[in-house]
Amino acid sequence: MTKNNPIGLFDSGIGGTTIWREVHKLLPNEDTIFIGDQLNAPYGIKTQSEIIALSLKNVECLLQLNCKLIIIACNTATTNAIKEIRQQFQVPIIGIEPAIKPATSLTKTSTIGVLATKGTITSDLFSSKLKLYPNVKIIEQIGYNIVNLIESGKTNTPEMRALLKEYLDPMIAQGMDTLVLGCTHYPYLKPILTELLGDSITIIDSGKAVAKQTKNVLQDLDLLNNKTSIGKCLFYTNTDTTILQSFLDDGDIAEYKNF
Numbered sequence: 001m002t003k004n005n006p007i008g009l010f011d012s013g014i015g016g017t018t019i020w021r022e023v024h025k026l027l028p029n030e031d032t033i034f035i036g037d038q039l040n041a042p043y044g045i046k047t048q049s050e051i052i053a054l055s056l057k058n059v060e061c062l063l064q065l066n067c068k069l070i071i072i073a074c075n076t077a078t079t080n081a082i083k084e085i086r087q088q089f090q091v092p093i094i095g096i097e098p099a100i101k102p103a104t105s106l107t108k109t110s111t112i113g114v115l116a117t118k119g120t121i122t123s124d125l126f127s128s129k130l131k132l133y134p135n136v137k138i139i140e141q142i143g144y145n146i147v148n149l150i151e152s153g154k155t156n157t158p159e160m161r162a163l164l165k166e167y168l169d170p171m172i173a174q175g176m177d178t179l180v181l182g183c184t185h186y187p188y189l190k191p192i193l194t195e196l197l198g199d200s201i202t203i204i205d206s207g208k209a210v211a212k213q214t215k216n217v218l219q220d221l222d223l224l225n226n227k228t229s230i231g232k233c234l235f236y237t238n239t240d241t242t243i244l245q246s247f248l249d250d251g252d253i254a255e256y257k258n259f
Helices: 017-026 048-064 077-086 100-104 124-130 148-150 158-173 184-196 208-222 242-248
Strands: 006-012 032-036 068-074 111-116 137-142 179-184 202-204 235-236 254-258
Touching: 006 017, 006 048, 006 158, 017 032, 017 208, 017 235, 017 242, 032 048, 048 068, 048 077, 068 077, 068 208, 077 124, 077 158, 077 242, 100 111, 100 179, 100 202, 111 158, 148 158, 148 184, 179 184, 184 202, 242 254
Parallel strands: 006 032, 006 068, 032 235, 111 137, 111 179, 179 202, 235 254
Antiparallel strands: none
16 A cells, blocks of 8 residues: 555445545545445435445445545444444545534533434444433434435425424424534535524534544554645546536536446
8 A cells, every 4th residue: 555545435425525525625635536326325224234235345446446545434334334344454444423522512502413314323333422421412313315305416405495494493492502414415405504503503514523534544554645736536426427526516626437
């Protein structure tokens, strides 16, 4: 493994690009390869064995492309498959999970909400994390159909707003003052969420923390790229690249391919 090898990321779809964006911002000289398994999205409604199988396949693809480190840019894949991934592969693996710990330090009402997929909320790993904070009320809400709408390009629509209002109103009524976005797709909803929640509720996700952890691991292993040029960004999807490009076409230097 060399310093010039790329960083690999994968997600069930386009959501992991929110993680990629933070990684690219912090480490702009690193080459990156992202796999969006959009054909099989969402992972959140699949069985654990299905999630494990798909995740292992994605890691294998990234390793075939000579990635020096893998980021599981998907909460559902992390909470259901990271153990199996680390057992099977020797490459450094970085997972992502809902940012409950920072939320507990931000809340003033000792009440936080977690909006995530069914696959994340029902996982053993997620349940074990909740037990670490017995003095905080944690309201769990499964975001049924949110990922499907985002993957269909229906982010800012009346249907999405109605769905979010249905999920958020009961959480607000219970005193939530901090909302954890427990799916990497959900940061794309921040403008709508801010509008619906107002200034009194803090919204947090895991993107910056994952980027910092990635940098720390690469430094520890002496694998940070020492190039001065902007890294190449390669994005793979197993469906039409149109929707993926629509979330990323904002001046980023990128190439899109099918796998």
